[in-house]
Amino acid sequence: MSAHPTEIKLHQQSRLLEIAFDDDACYQLPYEFLRVSSPSAEVRGHGVGQETLQVGKKNVDILEVLPVGNYAMKIVYDDGHDSGLYTWDYLYNLGKHQAELWQDYLEKLEAAGGSREHGSEPEVKAGGCGSGSGGGCGHH
Template identity: 70%
Template sequence: MAGLSNQVPTPTEIKMHQQSKVMEIAFDDGSRFNLPFEFLRVFSPSAEVRGHGPGQETLQVGKKNVDISAIEPVGHYAVVLVFDDKHDSGIYSWDYLYDLGKHQDVYWQEYLRRLEEAGESREPKTLLP
């Protein structure tokens, strides 16, 4: 059974690259991940996105250009990311960020598949004049 040792890697460095919209995070086990803001937004651990149980997830659409306006520490175990679309209710624990980094490709492909199935887009919807 995995996870018997409660040793969750902890970040040694977090950098926000505003121009490329990527959060670079390095962990004490030597891992380093570049997580796009859009990826972090669509995989927010908030109940608003994930729901309160399996099958209750809300597909996030139109988040391609989302920005992070602030990052706030939560104790010594997590951060809250404040997005410019006013989303700020997800608490990103170190183990969740590590999991996102380790499985980024798989999660992203699954997200793109779900978007396509729903007939939705990463592009923000524009309001017609």
């Protein structure tokens, strides 16, 4: 069996989900990164080339995290998206390859001329969302 999470912390101010695994790996994943990487069919489509690029999710909030059986969790976001089932393996992979995946997203976003900012909403707080510097736990 692969790594199993032991604790999940939602840092609501800095919008970071901190996840610790039983092999001592620990990752801090920004809500925006999780949202745009949602494994839901709404985001991924039903095959290669059917993905829908997610834009304007910089300030997305997580409302709730719900258990799905023994193997995954469902994340409910404040933009109404709640159909993504994040398996432990998937979260582990997001953490492990966070930097590349985030860079990849930014490139796709730029190529498509999209923005991380929410369309009409005025920006309130910036700086909260990390840009993919994973690593150390013990965030206070």
